[in-house]
Amino acid sequence: MFPVDLKSDTVTKPSEEMRKAMYAAEVGDDVYGEDPTVNRLEEMAAALTGMEAALFLPSGTMGNLVAVLTHCGRGDGAVLGADCHILNYEGGGLAALGSVVPLVADDSSGLISPEEVRRHCRPSNVHFAPARLLCLENTHNRRGGLALSPEAVRASAEEAHRLGLSVHIDGARIFNASTAWNCSVKKYAESVDSLQFCISKGLGAPVGSLLCASGSFIDAARHWRKRLGGGLRQSGILAAAGIYALEHNIDxxxxxxxxxxxxxxxxxxxxxxxxxxxxxxxxxxxxxxxxxxxxxxxxxxxxxxxxxxxxxxxxxxxxxxxxxxxxxxxxxxxxxxxxxxxx
Ligand SMILES: Cc1ncc(COP(=O)(O)O)c(C=O)c1O
Known part of the structure; x- marks a missing residue:
């Protein structure tokens, strides 16, 4: 019965059945787009989120980074919560690798409110880094795993869109959010431009994340993934665990x-x-x-x-x-x- 590891949901180990699925996976070279298992996982992720396309990445950190780099150029501003994972726990990747300026917003309620989004969208002026992107986190880790409602996400996303920003959700645990609100993940995805979710947390796979967005966005994101060294070869072995997780571990x-x-x-x-x-x-x-x-x-x-x-x-x-x-x-x-x- 012991030890019991309550450190994180990242500590889950692949089950026997998941390992069998990994063993049996049909594989190819994914950098050539030839791994049928990765392709299937990406199609499943796109279907589950209702987005056009998806990209399999080694981690949530890389999923968020690739999303930010695809949305923003050098000197652009990304509106991020003071308590969010991207700002606090991802090694400053957006600044180190993308020269993206964090515009740090209040997310003490778990949400960056529409008013707070407005506050960070200053008028076009040579003195200001132009805000290009709003990043929300759902569930919100440092806010106790709080699940934001689809309506709350929509309200902030609509305000961001009205102001010309794109919107990304760090949905490392978006299936926990949709479970808590008893809704489909599509309800979150439909109001934003990109959404990253992890299969390596509560869903129980050993490795990986899926970045979901439009087809053209994913084409550009694939380029960033390769630049960052995230283009994997026979990664169907890992994707098979993800397919198993999505089929068995959401409910x-x-x-x-x-x-x-x-x-x-x-x-x-x-x-x-x-x-x-x-x-x-x-x-x-x-x-x-x-x-x-x-x-x-x-x-x-x-x-x-x-x-x-x-x-x-x-x-x-x-x-x-x-x-x-x-x-x-x-x-x-x-x-x-x-x-x-x-x-
Ligand atoms: C909210 C949130 N986003 C992103 C990540 C990053 O995921 P990874 O550990 O796969 O890089 C985590 C990891 O715990 C997380 O809690």
């Missing part, structure tokens, strides 16, 4: 959300941990503890087989996924509470 995300809800409930009952709430939770639980106690709690729990990540001196994150059962969640909550009470 079960609901279980992860239920397990996270149980975890949040059990932890709040203990009254020693401050469990953060958001209006549309998914598979993450963020918790507050007294300043300076997070590292100690993390080490004590790890010693008892409950693994998680501290995000600051007084905040930690627990993530449920397909390798975590309801029983493990119950036991993990008990251990965390015992250790928190003892610290």
């Amino acid at each position: 079960r995300l609901r279980e992860d959300h239920e397990n996270a809800e149980l975890l949040a409930h059990l932890l709040s009952e203990g009254r020693v941990i401050d469990v953060e709430h958001n209006e549309k939770p998914t598979n993450m639980v963020y918790c507050g503890v007294p300043e300076g106690t997070c590292v100690d709690l993390h080490l004590r729990c790890a010693a008892r087989g409950v693994l998680f990540n501290g995000v600051s001196e007084n905040r930690f994150r627990l993530v449920t996924h397909l390798d975590v059962s309801r029983e493990q969640v119950t036991q993990a909550a008990a251990i965390i509470l015992e250790e928190a009470a003892a610290s």
Whole structure:
């Protein structure tokens, strides 16, 4: 039953059935467009999002970077949330490789609101980097895995479009969002220009992301992927895991959300941990503890087989996924509470 790894949904390991699908994959050279399994995965991703085309990439980071580089040129501005993944955890790639200027917006609600989009679209003037792109994140990682509604995304995207910006969604966990809102991912995709989702998180594949957009955008994005060294050869081995994930692991995300809800409930009952709430939770639980106690709690729990990540001196994150059962969640909550009470 232990250890139970609640660090992230990226820690999932490919199941036996997924590995069999990988073993059996028909492959070719994808840089020539000749890998039938990659082509099939890209077609599936396009169909699921309702977009014209899709591109298979090694990671979400590369998916976002390729999207930004395709949307923006040197000196262009991208409106990004202060708490978003692209700005905080992707090595500054947009600036390092694209000379794109981050226009840092307030996303403390999880959304960059239409007003906030307007605020960053300053008039055309030689003093300002022209805003070209709005990036939204859904679900929003640092906002506790909050799922934005299709309507909220649409409102900000429409305002961005009205102001001449393109819109990209970092949808690393967009299927968690669509599960939480009980809607199709198409509902998000229809109001934006590009959307990246990861198969290597809650969907359980070992590697990969799909960038979905119009056919012409994906043609340009394919060029950027190659420039960045992301053109892979017989990557059908990896794409097969993605096909398996999309066919088998979307509907079960609901279980992860239920397990996270149980975890949040059990932890709040203990009254020693401050469990953060958001209006549309998914598979993450963020918790507050007294300043300076997070590292100690993390080490004590790890010693008892409950693994998680501290995000600051007084905040930690627990993530449920397909390798975590309801029983493990119950036991993990008990251990965390015992250790928190003892610290
Ligand atoms: C919201 C978000 N976007 C993008 C990424 C990047 O994905 P990858 O780790 O595949 O580069 C992550 C990774 O955790 C994420 O949480």
